[in-house]
Amino acid sequence: MDPIMTELAAASVKTTISPQRTEPTTTTSPELTASGKPRRRFIGKAKKQAQTDGISEPSTIEDFAVAIRDVTKNAGPSRPRVANQVPEEILHDAKLNLAIEQLPANYNFEIHKTVWSVQKAGAKKVALQFPEGLLIFACTISDIVEKFCGVETLVMGDVTYGACCIDDFTAVALGCDFLVHYGHSCLVPVDVTTIKTLYVFVDIGIDVQHFIATVRKNFESGSKLILVGVIQFVQAIQAARKELEIDYILNVPQAKPLSPAEILGCTSPQLSKDENTLIYLGDGRFHLESIMIHNPHLAAFRYDPYDKKFTRERYDHEDMHSLRKHAIETAKKAKRFGLILGTLGRQGSNSILEHLEKKLKDRGLDYTIILLSEIFPGKLAMFEDMDAFIQIACPRLSIDWGYAFAKPLLSPYEASVVFESIPWQEVYPMDFYSNDSLGPWTVNHGKNIRKPRVANGTGSSFAKTRHAATATKASEAPVPSSSAVSSLSNGVTAESIASPLPNSALA
Numbered sequence: 001m002d003p004i005m006t007e008l009a010a011a012s013v014k015t016t017i018s019p020q021r022t023e024p025t026t027t028t029s030p031e032l033t034a035s036g037k038p039r040r041r042f043i044g045k046a047k048k049q050a051q052t053d054g055i056s057e058p059s060t061i062e063d064f065a066v067a068i069r070d071v072t073k074n075a076g077p078s079r080p081r082v083a084n085q086v087p088e089e090i091l092h093d094a095k096l097n098l099a100i101e102q103l104p105a106n107y108n109f110e111i112h113k114t115v116w117s118v119q120k121a122g123a124k125k126v127a128l129q130f131p132e133g134l135l136i137f138a139c140t141i142s143d144i145v146e147k148f149c150g151v152e153t154l155v156m157g158d159v160t161y162g163a164c165c166i167d168d169f170t171a172v173a174l175g176c177d178f179l180v181h182y183g184h185s186c187l188v189p190v191d192v193t194t195i196k197t198l199y200v201f202v203d204i205g206i207d208v209q210h211f212i213a214t215v216r217k218n219f220e221s222g223s224k225l226i227l228v229g230v231i232q233f234v235q236a237i238q239a240a241r242k243e244l245e246i247d248y249i250l251n252v253p254q255a256k257p258l259s260p261a262e263i264l265g266c267t268s269p270q271l272s273k274d275e276n277t278l279i280y281l282g283d284g285r286f287h288l289e290s291i292m293i294h295n296p297h298l299a300a301f302r303y304d305p306y307d308k309k310f311t312r313e314r315y316d317h318e319d320m321h322s323l324r325k326h327a328i329e330t331a332k333k334a335k336r337f338g339l340i341l342g343t344l345g346r347q348g349s350n351s352i353l354e355h356l357e358k359k360l361k362d363r364g365l366d367y368t369i370i371l372l373s374e375i376f377p378g379k380l381a382m383f384e385d386m387d388a389f390i391q392i393a394c395p396r397l398s399i400d401w402g403y404a405f406a407k408p409l410l411s412p413y414e415a416s417v418v419f420e421s422i423p424w425q426e427v428y429p430m431d432f433y434s435n436d437s438l439g440p441w442t443v444n445h446g447k448n449i450r451k452p453r454v455a456n457g458t459g460s461s462f463a464k465t466r467h468a469a470t471a472t473k474a475s476e477a478p479v480p481s482s483s484a485v486s487s488l489s490n491g492v493t494a495e496s497i498a499s500p501l502p503n504s505a506l507a
Contacts, residue, residue: 041400042323043285044292044315086116099144103137106205111144114180117198118149123178127171127195129156131183134202151178158344159374161394162264163187164433165345168195185231185262187433188346204232206305208239214303214310215240215279221247226271226298228253228263228291229281233305237261237281251275256435257444263287266395266432268294279303280313286396289315293399294430321428323403324414331408331418334387337367338380342393344373352392352412355440359419377405390415395432412441 090096090112100111118126126145130138135155142153154174156167163184171179172195179197190197219225225248227237238261241252253269254260263269268291271278278298280288283306292300292315300313331337339356341348353369360367368386372379375391383389388408391397395411402409413429416422422439431437437445 042320042403043400044289044317044320045285045313086112090116093148096144096148099140099147102140107137108201108203108205109137109141109182110200111141114145114198114200115148118145118151118178121178121196123149123151123196125152125154125174125176126178126180127154127156127167127174127176129160129167129171129179129181131160131162134183145180160345164347164394166193166197167345168193168197169346171195183232185259187257187264189257201231201234203235204305206233206236207308208236210308211236211281211303211305212240212243214308215244216247218301218310219248219277222249224249224251224275224277226251226253226275226278227281228261228268228278230287231259231262233281234259234261236305255431257433263291264433265290266430267434268430270427270431271295271298273297277301281305285313288313290396290430293317293320293428296427317428320399324399324428325424327398327402327408327410328414328417328424331388331410331415334408335366336385336387337365338370338383338386338389339367340370340372340375340389340391340393342373342375342391343371344393347393349392349443352441352443356390356392356412356415359415359421363419375409380409381406395430399428413438416441 096111096115100109103109103111126149128138128142128145138155142155145151145153154176156170158167158170159165160167160183164187166179166181166184166188168179168188176195179193179195180200181197182200183202184199185201186199190199215225225244227241227244227250229237237252241250244250251271252261253271255263255267255269258264258267265286268287276297276299278291278295278300280291280300280302282288282302283304285302288300288302292298292313296315296317300315301310302313303310337360339353339360341350341353348371357367357369368383370383370389372393375393375397380386380389386407388410389405390410390412392412395413398409398411398414410418413422416439417424421441425438429438431442433443435444435447437443439445
C-alpha cells in the first residue's frame with residue numbers, strides 16, 4: 001500500500017463524533033457568574049416548562065453524541081448533477097476511493113469534486129475551512145487533497161460559527177489561491193469572495209424513512225405542516241417531501257438568498273398565521289429558535305436525526321422581549337457608544353456600519369469604532385467610558401448573551417429602535433441576511449442578491465402542495481398531545497431516496 005494511504009488509514013477516526021452544529025450559537029463564550037458558575041445562553045426555555053411537556057430533553061443543548069455507524073448507510077447523499085460532472089478517471093481512481101473510505105460514508109465531503117475543482121483551477125496552495133464539529137476530519141481531508149492534487153494545504157484554525165465566517169481575506173493573506181469552505185451554504189456568493197471558492201455543504205445522509213414514519217405517526221392526514229432544517233439536511237427534507245406531500249399540505253418555505261427549507265440562526269422566513277405547525281429537522285435548538293422568534297404563533301417540533309427523538313419545543317418570547325426592551329431603554333440614555341464591527345470572516349458589514357455611523361452623527365452622539373473578531377463581556381468591560389455598545393457581527397449575540405454584559409449590547413435592529421428609525425416590532429425580526437428585510441440595518445436590504453442555484457426548480461419562495469386530503473381548519477394547529485410526540489423504533493427500514501439538490505457551488 002502507498003505510504004500516504006497507510007498513514008490515512010492509521011489516522012482515521014470512524015467510530016464516533018459529536019454532532020456539533022456547523023453554525024454554533026453566537027460569537028462569544030460564557031463567562032463565570034458571581035457564584036462561579038458559567039453563564040448560559042438565553043434559550044427562551046425554562047426547566048419547569050420543559051418538564052411539563054412530558055418529553056425527555058437533554059440537560060444542555062449540546063448534550064447529544066452520535067455513533068456514525070448508527071446512521072443508516074443507504075440513506076446517503078445522491079450523486080452530483082451532470083453540470084458538475086467529474087471525469088471518470090477521478091471518480092474511479094482506486095487509491096482516491098480507498099482514501100475516501102477513511103471518512104464516514106454518510107457525510108458527503110465531495111472529495112472527487114474537490115480534487116477536480118482544485119485541478120481545474122490550477123491551484124498551488126489550498127485553504128480548508130471547517131466548522132468546529134467537522135475539524136475532526138480536517139487532517140484526513142488535507143492529506144487527501146495534497147496527495148491527489150499535488151498542492152500545499154493549510155487548515156484555517158480560527159473558529160467558524162457560520163456561513164458568515166468564511167475567511168477569504170485571511171486565505172489570500174496567507175498566499176492561498178483556492179479556498180474550500182465546509183458545512184455552510186453560499187451566504188457570501190462565490191462572485192464576491194476574493195479567492196476562488198468551493199462551498200461543500202457536507203450533506204448528511206439520514207434515515208429518511210424513519211423521519212417520514214415519525215411524522216405520519218404524530219400528525220393526521222391533511223394537516224398543514226412546515227418543513228425546515230439546516231443545510232446539511234435540506235436534501236433529506238426534499239426527499240421526505242416527495243412522500244409526505246401525498247398525505248399532507250406542505251410548505252417548504254424560503255428566505256432568499258437561502259435555499260428552500262434552509263434556515264440560519266439569524267435568518268428565517270416569516271410565515272402566515274394560518275400555517276401554525278413547524279417540523280425542524282436537525283440537532284440542537286439554535287437554528288430552530290430563529291424561526292420560532294420570527295413566528296411566535298408556531299407550534300414547533302424538532303426531529304433529531306441522530307438519536308431519532310421527536311420533541312415539542314417552546315420559546316419564552318415574553319422573557320426575551322422584556323430583556324431586549326430593557327437594554328433598548330437603557331441605551332436611549334447613553335451619550336457615548338462603542339460601535340463594534342465584527343472581523344471574524346465576513347461577519348461585519350461596512351454598509352450597516354456606515355448607516356449606523358450616520359444615525360449617531362445625526363443625533364450628535366459620540367462613538368468609537370471597535371474592531372473585534374469575538375465579543376466577550378470581559379473585553380467590553382475594559383471600555384469603561386462607553387455607555388452602550390452596538391455590535392455588527394451576529395444579531396443572536398445580543399438576544400442570547402446580551403444579559404451577560406454589564407452595559408447594553410444592541411443588535412443593529414435594536415439600535416435602529418433607539419434611533420427611532422423603526423418602532424419596536426411585536427414580532428422580533430430574524431431577517432439579517434434576507435433579501436426582503438425591514439431596513440438598511442440588515443446586510444442585503446435593497447440588494448438584488450442572487451445566490452448560486454442550490455435548489456430544485458420550484459420557482460417560488462413558498463413551495464406549497466395541496467392535495468385531495470381534507471385539511472384541518474386554519475385556526476386549528478394539528479398539535480399532538482405530549483404522549484403522542486414520539487418517534488418510531490429504530491427498526492424502521494430506510495431507503496435511499498434521490499434528490500435533485502446539488503451539494504455544493506463553485507465559482
